[in-house]
Amino acid sequence: MKASNVIHPKPKTTSTSNKSLKPDHSAKSNERRREIVQAAYQTLAEKGFEGLRMREIAKRAGIDHSTLHYYFSGKEALIDGVVDHIVQDLAIGRPATQNVEVGPREQLAGHFNALIRQMEQTPEMFVVLVELHSRAMREPALRAIFAKNDRAWKGFLVETMEAGIQKDEFQATLVPEVAADVIISLVRGLSITFAGRAASMQRPLEQLLHWIEGEGSRSAAQRARR
Amino acid sequence: MKASNVIHPKPKTTSTSNKSLKPDHSAKSNERRREIVQAAYQTLAEKGFEGLRMREIAKRAGIDHSTLHYYFSGKEALIDGVVDHIVQDLAIGRPATQNVEVGPREQLAGHFNALIRQMEQTPEMFVVLVELHSRAMREPALRAIFAKNDRAWKGFLVETMEAGIQKDEFQATLVPEVAADVIISLVRGLSITFAGRAASMQRPLEQLLHWIEGEGSRSAAQRARR
């Protein structure tokens, strides 16, 4: 990188979510914005923030780089768009709440499997996530976004833990909040350690699940009996 | 026709480990190099790769930016220096092997505590590590360096696991390698999730330790008796 992105630092309006600058959300316009965000997302996955260039994003989106500035007021606004996009994907990919139809153990196992599948199918997502987490360490605004996201994730996990304990599927001594933290951070760490090798995440996650069930839990005992 | 001369004369040796280019450095010179790497390290922690500027590193090191090029052939070489530095620190901060004097459980607990302390005392280190891991996802050479580092770390953990199982301090059903993977990735994830809040890492790590000990292990039983 010769010239950097951060060239014109601008007043820095704490950024990260002052969207709504362009209120004319015609359907076509919104579609274009989505395409651009997608292009930015891919570029970010491949080059990182360090190598993220407006011109490349524009080219990938099939538009002129000037046109890009028509849809997004600047690089920061575009990055905000990418963050929004990924946060939405994250929300979609995660159960909003404990499903009463399936048991907690099954639910958690399903959650883990979903994560593994996602890493197999869209590995770029995890690359971008690490990139963003890295940036979040320096940008409070972004950190706040992830914190909020984590709270939602953790909420689901805590709910699942409590249900599991109650139904005697999980270890009784489990502290739901601590277990949720372990799950979140382990997944996060695994996506770095085993980047691009989703299959390798399986056994560690299984191990975690076993621990959560505990030796004497009903489900564990049942499975042992089988 | 090669129009202008010597514009970018570097053969570009794909770099990454042609250290020893400046082998016989006087003590003072080596000291300067260390200072510069330290400055680069701090700058990287604060600005990330995205905002890493030679001029700022130089200013931080208290030298002219061209002097910086006297010590390091270019930005790449300097970054290699930072990577070397952090990898060394990593090696130093980690037990090389299982200590026979203390029990495996104590050893592991000590390891976790050391990590927490390190995150309290040098939080930048973890910021830089995430930055580097992020970059490693795109750069095989860097990935290889971390892979090697992980192997050493995992080696120690596996050894500890085996010793713990043998001495009946750890769960007998434990698969040492899987447990080691869990530990490494959990620590990695925690350093992101709880960046700057080292204390919050404690309970998740304790939970992990309990799981590793298992309910019926001797040490757990002993501690329960007390």
Add this chain to the structure above:
Amino acid sequence: MKASNVIHPKPKTTSTSNKSLKPDHSAKSNERRREIVQAAYQTLAEKGFEGLRMREIAKRAGIDHSTLHYYFSGKEALIDGVVDHIVQDLAIGRPATQNVEVGPREQLAGHFNALIRQMEQTPEMFVVLVELHSRAMREPALRAIFAKNDRAWKGFLVETMEAGIQKDEFQATLVPEVAADVIISLVRGLSITFAGRAASMQRPLEQLLHWIEGEGSRSAAQRARR
């Protein structure tokens, strides 16, 4: 590890004739390119390659130096443009073939006069030519361009020599190819020796013409009779 990103991303295609990179240029754009080449040409004449600076060329062309990079991908490409320009001028300033209307002797004399006039009117051209020939001694690609140009020039001269011999205007013993070599190199040498004093080239060129005619040639005899 590729430390910094995109620092020198150019694949460096060894260049020299990847023209047509910007093929479909609007008339205005092409005009600008011509202006820039002209500015580069003038700067080269005044400062030589040694003192050729992108910023000065830009200033001379009345544009920002970064705009210059909009039209030419780099210094090399710009220099290639200058070479193209001068080679074209060279081709234009030289009869493509022997004109049947005028006699060979007259044709050659006219050629010499044209050269003298050109040196009077555009002395920079010869300065640039020497600069380029100097560079060609080290750059095979440029040498090839001049070799091609020389072949065309020599072709015309050989044709003229042959016609002159046949029409008994030139010495019968003349070896056309050798004479052509003499002409080309003498002109080249005169433009150095008498740089900026075009008039001084006249007598040497007349002497050469006399020698080519020879003592007993018809035209010489005729002129002597008059």
Add this chain to the structure above:
Amino acid sequence: MKASNVIHPKPKTTSTSNKSLKPDHSAKSNERRREIVQAAYQTLAEKGFEGLRMREIAKRAGIDHSTLHYYFSGKEALIDGVVDHIVQDLAIGRPATQNVEVGPREQLAGHFNALIRQMEQTPEMFVVLVELHSRAMREPALRAIFAKNDRAWKGFLVETMEAGIQKDEFQATLVPEVAADVIISLVRGLSITFAGRAASMQRPLEQLLHWIEGEGSRSAAQRARR
């Protein structure tokens, strides 16, 4: 080239011959200076002024680049040294005056042969000469040096012409000064056109010699008889 030579243009003391700045010409010191000039000469031949770097010259001379500044006050002074060197070589390689022992025709033929041999043996010399002539077009001081050199060369040639005419070895109608100009410029031009192919210079020079002798001159007649 990124940074240029001409970086610190300095008052420009019209340069080109203010030597004697370092009066302590101990034998050893003078020897060193000669070595450095030789190194600069070679580098100039290979890279041209455009690529001439003090550090490379120093390395080639086997000394530190700082030491080079001890022997030469700066780049300009060193270049002056190279010019002096080549001008001396030029003087040595050329008969100071007409040799009465051998006939003028023989003398001239010998002169041409000597030039061809020199181009075979030390082609770099001609590369450097073109480089210097190119620069002389922009630097009056250097131009003056070459003018002086040319006067000496021309003096010898005129003398030879006159002797040849008198002894009836050369064409009676020859104008010695014009013929001398032709010789000088032809040689100059040939060294460019046939750079690195000294043998190709032979026939053009023979042609010139024949013309100078003229058809009916005694020597030509004699040779024809043989």
Add this chain to the structure above:
DNA sequence: CATGAATGAGAGTTCATTCAT
């Protein structure tokens, strides 16, 4: 005498951004 260290001016190049069309 010689050198390692340091400097500063400036080079080519990049890139986000703006503006007129």
Add this chain to the structure above:
DNA sequence: GATGAATGAACTCTCATTCAT
């Protein structure tokens, strides 16, 4: 709405030169 042209600030890197040792 879209684009080609233009900008300027900032970047990495180079090099002749100087200075303390």
